[in-house]
Amino acid sequence: MHKFGVQGNINTWLDQIHHEYKTAVSVDCVIFGYDHSGLKILLIPCDMPPFENRLSLLGDIVHPDETTDEAAHRVLSTRTGLDDIYLEQVQVFSDLKRHPLSRVITVSYYSLIKIENDDFLLEKDNLGLQWKNVKDITELAFDHKLIMDTSLDRLKRNLREHPIGFALLPSVFTLNQLQTLYESVLGFEMDKRNFRRKLGNLEILKATGETQKDVSHRPAKLYYFDKEAYEEKLKNGFSFGL
Amino acid sequence: MHKFGVQGNINTWLDQIHHEYKTAVSVDCVIFGYDHSGLKILLIPCDMPPFENRLSLLGDIVHPDETTDEAAHRVLSTRTGLDDIYLEQVQVFSDLKRHPLSRVITVSYYSLIKIENDDFLLEKDNLGLQWKNVKDITELAFDHKLIMDTSLDRLKRNLREHPIGFALLPSVFTLNQLQTLYESVLGFEMDKRNFRRKLGNLEILKATGETQKDVSHRPAKLYYFDKEAYEEKLKNGFSFGL
DNA sequence: TCAAAAGTGTTACTTCTACACCCATGC
DNA sequence: GCATGGGTGTAGAAGTAACACTTTTGA
Structure with missing residues (x-):
């Protein structure tokens, strides 16, 4: 193999790229919800071989006229009817064999929604859409279990460093509900008095x-x-931490 | 606009996707190096209008037979001859207008190299490849300034939480070199005795x-x-922090 | 002998942790 | 009146931040 600089900078060579260098790009959303029984994610049955008996994340191909953020928002609002949802990019998964039909590079997102607003589950087009407890999920279609685990790690970290837990609770809540959310997601118990202080x-x-x-x-x-x-x-240099 | 679930799950609908939904995907690498004069990144002149007078990050299109991680490693090793480089995915940039020729979604990475090993700058195919002090960079081609800034934020955070600073220093170093690296990257001074303790x-x-x-x-x-x-x-639950 | 960076401890302050009892309500 | 979760303070431990002088070398 040649060693140095033989290929061009993408930015200077792009005009030489023909369509076989193009690929499908999708977004996959790990949609978290929370209630007394713990942390859940929103899943839908998969009907693509060989994953017919598994559940999968919600996702879609990225359209030519939208950013990946916009695609993720579109998936969320199309499925749930909700706008103004907390949404954060996690990372790209690009394994060559991750999708059975063709190469699909996916950009994963996680989002947080108030599970009380889940009337959308009743919509006829959302057949099979369901909440599953994160703890009960052992396998998913594609590499979605890996995507879920990666997103969950990200969520755990962000939960401690940013005030995002509220996005999973009703708009009004008790301190105990909040503490239980933290304990449930992070996986360990916290001291009530210290938490409140x-x-x-x-x-x-x-x-x-x-x-x-x-x-x-x-x-x-x-x-x-x-x-x-x-x-x-925030403007005064404050930083959240729990 | 329709409201619920009208489009399919990507995973069930992919066979309906024709090539106009495909897009070019690239990687862009923010390659950090460090010496006494501060933190630098590796840049190359851009010859694509309208950015002919600007510098750009190193990047390339992602090939059909490689993951984005592999593409980033390829860019690094092709340009620098170095393998075994610290490399971390940052995030996707997918603005519709980010590239003048066509739509290109890019996955950004940052990497850390020992600037002492920069003989590759002399290679004939690397004409124009150069180190620039991060502080002196006010504009770059494309959205590369944004990518750099985002990567720099990520670096700052990781520097405090993971033992990665060493990847920027010679394999053997003094405590003062290490402290100066931290101060220079993070942008504030630290107490010598506390740092050493x-x-x-x-x-x-x-x-x-x-x-x-x-x-x-x-x-x-x-x-x-x-x-x-x-x-x-690490196995015993230790976590790095400075 | 001077310049320049190396190396080293202590104290006050802040933050974190562990821990137990009374209170308000519905049944 | 009893079961249930709500609500509160303190003391010891650990960690952080601030601070100054002596040492070793080359010129």
Whole structure:
């Protein structure tokens, strides 16, 4: 093999590239939801051999007139009817054999949605669309299990460094719900008093003044994430951490 | 616009995709090097209009028979003759107008090399290939400035959380060289004694027993990064941090 | 003997961890 | 009145940040 600089810079050579250098590009979305039973992702049955009996992530080919971010947003809004969803690019998977029909390079995203808003599951075009507990997922179609695991690692990290957990909870929540979310996703228990003290110091939660109703114990105060306060603090060099 | 589930799962619909949904995919490498004058990246002149007077990152189209990781490694080894280079995927850039000739989705990588090994600059096929100080770079061809900035952010973060700084230094170095690297990349000064204490506690550096030669001051001890010790510690739940 | 970087400890402050009891509500 | 989760403070440990002088070498 030649050693140095024999091929051109892509940017100078692109006009020599013919269509066999082109490839299909897709996006795959790991859509996380959360409820009392734990962290879940949204899956759909796969009908492509040899994966007919498996579930797969939601994805689609990237269209010529959209960015990959836009494609991911399109997949989400088409499937769920939801806009303004937390969405983050994870990474590219480009294994040659990852797709049985042809070469498909995929860009993975993860997103966080409030599981309470899942009326879209009833839509007739969404047949088979379902939530699965992350802990119960042992295999998926294609390399989607790998994509899920990679996204989950990313989620765990971001959960501690950015105020994104709120995107998985109802817009108003109790401190215990928040702590349980953290424990469930991260996989270890946290001390109640320390957790609450840290949150208090952050000063990004506001009490609604309301409390829980119809619970057979002392009702908890309800809070919401004060995004404006958070962004104001960001400007002053503040950084979130739990 | 239709609302729900009208398009198929990519995985079930791929056979319907014709070639106009295919696109060129490239990799672009932000190759970092470091010496006393600071952090640099490797650039090459661009000869594609309208960027004839700008420099660009090293990149190439992804071939049909290779992953994007392999393409990035190929670009690196073809240009520099170096193998076994630290390489990490950053993210995809897919803006529709990012490339003047046609749509090109690019996967960016950053890599770290020991600048002392830059004989490859002399190769005839590498005409114009050059190191530029990151601080002096105000514009690049295409969206490469954005790619550089994004990669630099990633580097800064990883530098504090993973033992990667060593990949930019000679295989044997002084503690002061290491500290200066950190200060230069991260952009703030660190306390010498605290820095050394932290490093000592990590127990991943070993003294060679040698010292600097031919310096007109007290010669510093030389160290190397003990990768085996580091990986052993990793298994026991250790995590790097500076 | 001077210049220049190497090397080394202590103290105050901040943050983190571990831990136990009373409170408000529904049944 | 009892079961259930809600809500609160303190003390010890660990880690971080700030700070100055002596040493070794070459010129």
